[in-house]
Amino acid sequence: MCGRYVIARAVGDLVAELEAEAEASLELRASYNVAPTTDVPIVLERIIDGELHRQVHVAKWGLVPGWAKDPAVGVRAFNARSETVAEKPTFRTAFKSRRCGVPVQGYYEWKKSPDGKTKQPYFVHTADGSLITFAGLYEWWKDPAKEDGAPDQWLLSCTILTMASPPEGELATLHDRLPVPLSRESLAEWLDPENKETQPLLESALAQAWDLAGAWELDAVSAAVGNVRNDTPELIVPLT
Template identity: 85%
Template sequence: MCGRYVMARAVGDLVAELEAEAEASLELRASWNVAPTSDVPIVLERLIDGAVHRQIHVAAWGLVPGWAKDAAVGVRAFNARSETVAEKPTFRAAFKARRCGVPVQGYYEWKKSPDGKTKQPYFVHTPDGALITFAGLYEWWKDPSKADGDPGQWLLSCTILTMGSPPDGELATLHDRLPVPLDREGLAEWLDPAAKDAGALLAAALDEAWGRAAAWELDPVSSAVGNVRNNGPELIEAIVL
């Protein structure tokens, strides 16, 4: 699964790395301890006057479907299982038509000790610190308690797709789930608003996912990351066990 991650890149860096555009007023808060319900950057593509535009937006992490009575639904919907995403009421509409990428610099996962009494956090990242983009979904939700025209009437939210861990290797010892990574070509296919067969897109992403994840490194880090109030670059510094 993916319940905490790092995103401390500036807007300009994301625009360049993702070959996207962003509004001049867009602001991102650097975070080394992103938790569900936080505002996070996502990348998506839209058709505007017949032309495809790749854009960066800020969304609440935890998908709120259009039919929800309140935004609290998103608290439990920060991950979507790839095996069931097409059928689950919370995700199926977004899966068909509102796919996005969620850029991260790495994510945290906790590994149980042999006696099962404690958990050691690890920071999972690329060897060179390159950006990782996870397959995600986004959704717009209209707050029924707000009047038409209210700036806060519409909420943009997102979720990250997950898959089963590989049968062997270091990642397999960490957790039985991991987020679905996309390379540059895979991201372009996933975001394409003209692509209608979401199932085929997901299958293609999953076919390559274990190979991409095999290059990731796992560093043990301080237990301080377990408290969302702790937030700084020291959280990703490797420690000696």
């Protein structure tokens, strides 16, 4: 699964790395302890005036489907299982045409001690500090309680896809679920809103995921990350 992660890039750096565009007014809050229901950057593609545009937006982490009566349903939908994403009512519509990428600098996972009494947090990241982009979905939800045209009437939300962890290696001992990473090439395919062959698209992303994840590094870090109120760069400093 993926329930905590790091994204502290400045807007300009994020846009450059994702080869995207963003509104001049876009603001991002650097966070070393991102948790579900907070606002996070996502990258998506839209067709505007016949041309494809890759854009960075800010979305609430926890997908709220358009048919939901209450946005609180997003609290339980921050991850989507790749095995059932095409069938689950919460995700299946977005899976068809509203796919996004969720950029992170790394994510946290907790490993149980041999006696099962304690858990050690680990920071999972690339060796060179480059971005990881997870396969995600996004949705727009309209608040019926708000007046038409109100600036906060529409809520943009997102989720991160997960899959089974590799059968061997460090990640296998960390958790049985893995957020699905995308290569630069597979990101372009995943974001394309005109690509309706969703099952082959998903299978292609999953086929590459273990190889991509195999290059990640795992660092034991402070237990302070367990408290979401702690949000400083020191959280990702490896324990010595």
